Each structure stands twice: as C-alpha cells, then as structure tokens.
Amino acid sequence: MEETVVKRIGINRLVDKVCSPEEAAALIQNGNIVGMSGFTRAGDAKVVPLALAERVKSEALKIDVYTGASLGPEVDQVLAQAGGIRKRGPYQGDPAIRNLINTGEVLYVDAHLSHNAELVRQGIIGPIDFAIIEATAITSDGLLVPTTSVGNSPIYAKYAKNIIVELNLAHSESFVGVHDIYIPEDQGERKPIPILKPVDRIGDIGIKIDTEKIIAIVVSNEKDAPSLIVDPDDETQEMAEHLLNFLRSEIRAGRLTNKLAPLQSGVGSVANAVLEGFKDSEFEDLVIFSEVLQDAVFNLIDAGKVSFASCTSITISEDLQKKVYGNIENYADKIIIRPQEISNHPEVIRRLGLIAINAALEVDIYGNVNSTHVGGTKMMNGIGGSGDFTRNSRLSIFVTKSYAKGGKLSSIVPMVAHHDHTEHDVHVIVTEQGVADLRGLAPKERVPLIIENCVHPDFKQQLWDYYHESVALTGNAHTPHNMEKALSWHVSAAKSGTMKM
Amino acid sequence: MEETVVKRIGINRLVDKVCSPEEAAALIQNGNIVGMSGFTRAGDAKVVPLALAERVKSEALKIDVYTGASLGPEVDQVLAQAGGIRKRGPYQGDPAIRNLINTGEVLYVDAHLSHNAELVRQGIIGPIDFAIIEATAITSDGLLVPTTSVGNSPIYAKYAKNIIVELNLAHSESFVGVHDIYIPEDQGERKPIPILKPVDRIGDIGIKIDTEKIIAIVVSNEKDAPSLIVDPDDETQEMAEHLLNFLRSEIRAGRLTNKLAPLQSGVGSVANAVLEGFKDSEFEDLVIFSEVLQDAVFNLIDAGKVSFASCTSITISEDLQKKVYGNIENYADKIIIRPQEISNHPEVIRRLGLIAINAALEVDIYGNVNSTHVGGTKMMNGIGGSGDFTRNSRLSIFVTKSYAKGGKLSSIVPMVAHHDHTEHDVHVIVTEQGVADLRGLAPKERVPLIIENCVHPDFKQQLWDYYHESVALTGNAHTPHNMEKALSWHVSAAKSGTMKM
Numbered sequence A, B: 001m002e003e004t005v006v007k008r009i010g011i012n013r014l015v016d017k018v019c020s021p022e023e024a025a026a027l028i029q030n031g032n033i034v035g036m037s038g039f040t041r042a043g044d045a046k047v048v049p050l051a052l053a054e055r056v057k058s059e060a061l062k063i064d065v066y067t068g069a070s071l072g073p074e075v076d077q078v079l080a081q082a083g084g085i086r087k088r089g090p091y092q093g094d095p096a097i098r099n100l101i102n103t104g105e106v107l108y109v110d111a112h113l114s115h116n117a118e119l120v121r122q123g124i125i126g127p128i129d130f131a132i133i134e135a136t137a138i139t140s141d142g143l144l145v146p147t148t149s150v151g152n153s154p155i156y157a158k159y160a161k162n163i164i165v166e167l168n169l170a171h172s173e174s175f176v177g178v179h180d181i182y183i184p185e186d187q188g189e190r191k192p193i194p195i196l197k198p199v200d201r202i203g204d205i206g207i208k209i210d211t212e213k214i215i216a217i218v219v220s221n222e223k224d225a226p227s228l229i230v231d232p233d234d235e236t237q238e239m240a241e242h243l244l245n246f247l248r249s250e251i252r253a254g255r256l257t258n259k260l261a262p263l264q265s266g267v268g269s270v271a272n273a274v275l276e277g278f279k280d281s282e283f284e285d286l287v288i289f290s291e292v293l294q295d296a297v298f299n300l301i302d303a304g305k306v307s308f309a310s311c312t313s314i315t316i317s318e319d320l321q322k323k324v325y326g327n328i329e330n331y332a333d334k335i336i337i338r339p340q341e342i343s344n345h346p347e348v349i350r351r352l353g354l355i356a357i358n359a360a361l362e363v364d365i366y367g368n369v370n371s372t373h374v375g376g377t378k379m380m381n382g383i384g385g386s387g388d389f390t391r392n393s394r395l396s397i398f399v400t401k402s403y404a405k406g407g408k409l410s411s412i413v414p415m416v417a418h419h420d421h422t423e424h425d426v427h428v429i430v431t432e433q434g435v436a437d438l439r440g441l442a443p444k445e446r447v448p449l450i451i452e453n454c455v456h457p458d459f460k461q462q463l464w465d466y467y468h469e470s471v472a473l474t475g476n477a478h479t480p481h482n483m484e485k486a487l488s489w490h491v492s493a494a495k496s497g498t499m500k501m
C-alpha cells in the first residue's frame, strides 16, 4: 500500500479496511438508505458510487440517496441514469437527475438545508444503512477530516450503521484544520450554538466517529467536478451595480457601515456575478458567512476585499481549483468549512444579522419568490439554503434578470407559479432594471416599486393591466388578484413559449 | 389622586405626569408613527386610543399603528372606523379593520411576529413618535411592568421618542413578577438568548425605560376585551382525537415520551379546541412555550396536565378572566409572559424543539398552507407567529376542518390561493377526517395521504381528477399542476359560492 495512504489513516487497525471501490460497493443492498458527503459538487464520494452504478447495470438495485446538497456526475448523473436511485434529497443540480425527477422516475424531497440533520435525528430520514464520506484523512484520535465540503457528513456518520470512507489523495493534507465540526445536542438538551462572530471556531477539526463503524476505506484521487457557473455579463454587472448602490443607500441611512455585515451569497451564475461586483467597490474588510463559496469569494479574498469566509462547501471553477487547492495553506487562515446545520442555522444567521443575496427564478408583483419550479411544475434544483438565509437575515435580497429565455418570459409575473419564499420574507429585489426595496410596505405599496423599478419594459404595461383589473375585481382587497388570470402568463408560456400576450 | 395610583407609580416625580386621556391624546400629531402595547386583545392601550378617536371625528388626523398583534375594539374598531389609521401592522383580527384593509382604506403590513423588533431597530418601522403602553405599575427603579401581554412593548418603549403609559388599575398588582423582559443586543454584538428550558427566566420583571421619555400617564380601569373563540364542537373534538393518536404513534416510534415536548398552539377556535383535547388524555406534565395562552391552557393547568406555560400574551374568555386574573397569585409560578421577539424567536424555538399546532384556512394537495387570505385576496387576520413556529419546530402541525361555509368550500384545494407556509415547512395536517404525516415525503407521495386521509368525501374525487389530469399534462413532473385549473376552485367559489363543480 502507498505510504501516503497509511500516513493518512491515523489508526493502524483501520488500514486493513482499505479495499477496492467494487468491494465497498458490493456491501450496499437494494433498498438501502445512504447518506453521502458532498455539497454543490464539492467533497462528494466519487468512486464508490461509480462502482455501484456498474452493479446497477446488471442487478435490480435502487437506493435512497441523501447528501449535503448537489453532487458531481458520479451520483446525480451516472448512478441516477443507471436507475440506481429511488429517492433523493435534499438538493440536486444536475440535468440528468433533474430530468428523472421531472418524469417521475426519481422521487425527490426538496428541503431547507438546515432541516436535514433534525430529520435524521428523529429517524424520519433513516435508518441510515451507510454513510459514504469523502475524507482527507483519519486522525489518530479518530476524527474523520472532510475535504472541500462538510454538508451533512457529521450527522450521517453519527447515525449510519456503517461508514465507508473515500480517502481522496487529490486533496492536500493541508486541508486538515480548515474544518470546524460541531453537532448540536438533541432538542430539549440543546445548548446555544456558541458562534458570536463568523470567525469563531467552536468544534473539532474533523468528525468524531465510532471507528468501529468503518466498514471500508477506498482510496481515490479524483478532483471535484468543477463549478458550472458562467461568467458575469453586462446585465449581471448592472445588477451588481444596482445592489452596491442599494447598499450605499443603506450606509447613508445609518443602517450599515462600509464593512457592511456578514454576507451570504447564493448558488448559481447570477449570485456569483453579483458578488464579483464588490471587487471594484469601496467596501472593505468584508466577511462572508455563507453556504457555498463560489469563485467570486476567492477573487475577493485575492483582491483584499474579503478578510474571512465561513461556509459549508467550496465550489469553484477548474482554474481556481488549481490555484486555491494547490495553495490551500495560503487560504487556510481565512476560511472555515462547517456542517450545513451550522452554516445555515437560523440561530446563528439571525444573531449575526447577515445580508443574504440569493437568486430567484421568478418573483411576483407582491414580492413572493419562486426559486425552484420552472413553470410551477418542473423542479430546477431545489430551495437549498435560500429559505434558511432569507427568513433570518438582516437584509434578504433576491437577484434575477427581469426576463428569461431570450426575452420571451418575464421573471416578474402576476403570481409566482410556485412559492418558496413568501412576501413576508423578501426584503429587496434586484434586476438589471433596478431595485425594489419592499421592507415595511403593504402589498399595494410594493406593486409600483416592483413594476416600475424591476420589470423589463416589454412586460410593464401588461403587469399594470393585470394589477388594475385585479384591484377593480376585488374592490381593492388587501392583495388584489384575478384568480382566473393569476397564472395565465405561465399557461401562455407553456402553450406558446412566450408570456407576451 | 387616588392613593393606589400614587403607589403604583414608583417614581415620585412621574406622578405629575398623570393626566386625562384627552390630554394625552392631544399630544399625538397627524402622521405620527405609534407603537402600542397589546397582543391578541390583551394588554392593549384602551382609553388614549378612544380619546384619539374622538379627536379624529373633527380633525384630519391619521396615524400608523404598530402593535404586538391584534387589539381590542378601541383601536381596531373605533379608531379605525373613525378613519384614524393610515397603516397598521403586524397583525389584526377585528372585523372592522379587516374590512377597511380589504377595501383599501387602511394599509396593512402582515409580518412574522418575531421580525418586528428587528425592523424597529433598523428604523424600517419608525421613527416611532409615541409608544402607548398599558402597564400594571412603574417600579421605583424605573421598570414599566406590563399587564396581560408583553408583545413588542419593550422595543417600542426603547425606540419611541415619547412614552404614554396607561396605568390600568383593573389588573392586580400581583402581575408584578410574572413578566420576563429581555431585549437582545444589536445584530453583530448579539449574544445567545440564554433560554435552555421554557421555565428559564432571563430578564427583568419590567421594561427598563428612560423615564424622561414618559410624557403622560393616564389611569384606566378597563378589562381586556374577552377572547372571541367559540367552544369545541364534535368535529374539533374529532380533530383533537386524531392529533392525540398521531402523537401516540410518535411515542411508539420512540420520537417522543408521554411528556411530549414543549407545545405551541396557535390562535383561533380550532387550535384552542384541539388543545382542550389533551385534558382527558394520558399525557402529563406538559409544558407550553407559545405565543398566546387561550382558554385551553388554563383549563389544562387546572386539570393538572400543564405544569408550566411561557407566552407573550394571555387571551381568555370573560369567565376565565375572572377566575385567572382574580387569582393571578395562584398561576404566577406557572406562567411567564415574554416579549414576542423571545416567545417567537427561531433560536429558542429550534433549540427547545417545540411541537407547533396552528390553524390553516386552507391547505393544498402538496402541503402548502394558506393562513391569511380568504379566496387569495382578502386578508383575514395575518400570519402572526405561525411562520416563526412552523419553520423552526420539531413537529409542525396544521389543523383545519376539511370544509368551510357549510360544506360549500373545501379547505383542501389543488393549489392554495395564497402561500404563507410552503411545502418545506408543513409536517402534519389534521382535519376531522384524519391525519396526513408528510415528513420526508416527495410531493407525489404526499398527495394520496392528504386526499385519502384529510379531504371531505364530497371533494375527494374532484381532487383526484385534478391530480391525475395534472400528472398526464406535465408528464409526471416533480409537482404536477394544471396552471389553467390550479385556482379554478377559488374562481368557482367567488362566482357561485361553491367549489363543487
């Protein structure tokens, strides 16, 4: 066996557990419930799932897969397309499994990412047969050190009957010390989570496990699938500029200083592009308390704008992977990777008073947000942590281009076709057209701000028409709607591909 | 001046501030923003608002009124109907102001009750010109002791430019000591809220105020408007039985003991009736950590079932008022009244692991809940604390009769016409028909449980038809819907008064 493998397995007797991916995959039975590491394509188990997918080709075998969040192609493409997944939660983002979810072949449970650990504790998710967890190392005191994400690994490792470790040599041992693993006590016996500042370390550098449960260790050497986000464009730069101007107005109002407040930024190209906008701004000494660190955060660290970033996962492009993971020592004192139960915990989010920036698929004239369902029926990715952050932050901002599909669809509609975030939780909407600050406003006060500031010119009149008709129809009720037409824009889009009517 | 008044004003120089309601009301200017005590008709300012309503009859005068939650008739009926309210938040429950909200005469901002204090800190609600606060007493060390509710009084008193006190002699001085006032630090400097058990006292017996800001003290002697809930009926008793059976199954599953977990129970007749059901159950040593204590809680205390209850407000019927407030000493060691920011705080709710029981207007086949908008446009009361509890509890249960308006409307619909709680947050639905436990299920797994267990027989087939058509139409998408018909039941109800089609 390679010396470096032995070195990374700090407990001697565990070296015997090293086996091939096929041998590990052979342990898994049809119908098993499997908790896996991995969060937005980072730190996911890679080689065991591939070996499992091989088995599925010739065997009737389906498992339930719960993770931190979305995974790379090994599970959500290869295993899923082979027919190996019965049920999936709590988040995904791969076109392959998305398609299977939207044709009824895979069951999917979309959930707030901070809720999962609680459901595992209660046994609602479970009993967990296997935890498959990618690790950098096992320390001599029995800590399992994750790689580029922590996600739900601690809770799966704690509750699983068996643990399969994927020891990934592609990650430098310098990752040891970057993580901070803290598992809250059971409800009823629980203490406050002692994070007072984003930089606070409150736990261990690895996951305390019952090493007796380690049934197999598989060695791998695979990089994370790189992030899929696309580069900023003119319009996302306009959105960034609108956002920065809004934050400037908050400073003028005395609500923020130019250090702002800990920032959370959501997944996807738009949220990343908007964050990039801080690079050339006057804001400084920024701190991130987020779920996923995408490219923008590292660019901001390099630019000296961000002094510290707390997350549960690092999901970056290929070039940035080389730079960051090749020199993780340079970033180690500026980063903490935490369990998602902590990165997304309402207690911590509300205490710290975050500024949350998440992307929406569509919003409506009253400020409700659809983050998940295209056309109200087809699952895109999932709600992820957007609800955890949106509900509890000091400022919850949603960004979206005002239109989609080349201008045929308006991203601002009479009524969203699926509700992920209700009017009560959405403070500010930013599109390339402008900003609507909805805080403290009644529904009818929000309408002109949203239509005039955020809607694409092609759809403004059509939205005003809908609204005025609804006011007349309902006798100016609290939330005027015309139930016959509230979803008619989506009907039109489904039938003729356009919301222009 | 009456001796008892002087005795209740612990700071001598403040006795000079005693004046008539008219004199106090005369201080308020057109356009002022006023923060008032009062939460679900309890502990609200009564005589100053009435005097203000008199002024409004002959003067152009409108104010913005923010409270804890709903008030008695003095504000939400008399002042509102006189035209004295421009804007109202964060909750109301009176037919008079409801009507004005639904005809566009009063602006209403519906909000999570735990969010208000934060908005005041940020100045989004504000600047607050006056806090009008009903009190039992002012202590010699400058604490303002509330009466039957605390609500948002501490934060309004802290941020208001001026404070008007309504010293209500109708409340026994024995109320001193029942409250526990704790105001979290500003975000960024905030410490954990140190409640580890519902019984924990963490603050002061009254609101620390800058006594210089007390501009007027008005003496009153008015009881709270009694609660309006109606008695349990056969169907709510069936709902209670279903709920208890569900909890029994949770005990069998090892998730609860027969002491259950701290209970929260929502406002309204249905939630109260369901809680009454615990009286003849085998559960014991129950603890309540809730927002409002309605009649049921006191009946359970008297029956020896509930050992302790934490709340932000006590809203009880006339008979029970006599019994409880006449003998508050007997209950004082079993009750704490807290600020609503604390009773409803996500941090505390998730730490304690509550069982939340709230009432819904309607739910849909995927588990989304409408708590607020009749027919999707007319505001009923507001979301209140239901979101705070539902999102963060160990178990979040919604109760509703399966039908409304004598059976013409189904309370389970294809798509709710307004979303207050999304599918991600709703664990269990209880109607008089039965229980649907939705935890851990994908949307399409929830549908048969909801339709078969919860829907009234009159509407079952119609819902199945909708669902099957939607599955076919969307190619079995993640959340099958027919956007043309999703709200058609509400269209039918608005046009012909019935959802039977």
Ligand SMILES: CC(C)(COP(=O)(O)OP(=O)(O)OC[C@H]1O[C@@H](n2cnc3c(N)ncnc32)[C@H](O)[C@@H]1OP(=O)(O)O)[C@@H](O)C(=O)NCCC(=O)NCCS
Residues within 6 Å of the ligand: A265, A266, A267, A268, A269, A270, A271, A291, A292, A358, A359, A360, A361, A362, A371, A372, A374, A375, A380, A381, A382, A383, A384, A385, A386, A401, A403, A404, A405, A409, A410, A411
């Ligand atoms: C909402 C979300 C999908 C946006 O992602 P994004 O990459 O920034 O957005 P894009 O504008 O590139 O849109 C992604 C896709 O949605 C489509 N889309 C966007 N708006 C749409 C709309 N109003 N109607 C229909 N489709 C729309 C785009 O056309 C694009 O489709 P394609 O992949 O077929 O090209 C993504 O942020 C997400 O999944 N959010 C939910 C989870 C979350 O917020 N997590 C953060 C917590 S930390």
Ligand SMILES: CC(C)(COP(=O)(O)OP(=O)(O)OC[C@H]1O[C@@H](n2cnc3c(N)ncnc32)[C@H](O)[C@@H]1OP(=O)(O)O)[C@@H](O)C(=O)NCCC(=O)NCCS
Residues within 6 Å of the ligand: B265, B266, B267, B268, B269, B270, B271, B291, B292, B358, B359, B360, B361, B362, B371, B372, B374, B375, B380, B381, B382, B383, B384, B385, B386, B401, B403, B404, B405, B409, B410, B411
């Ligand atoms: C939802 C809520 C209105 C139910 O109140 P309730 O008193 O238990 O319920 P009822 O069944 O008596 O219904 C109240 C009214 O709504 C009507 N209603 C109930 N279901 C309806 C439906 N599906 N469609 C239309 N109207 C409906 C009833 O007919 C009744 O109308 P009426 O006053 O004209 O007779 C009430 O619980 C509420 O306001 N909840 C939101 C706030 C909250 O949950 N706070 C708790 C946090 S601690």
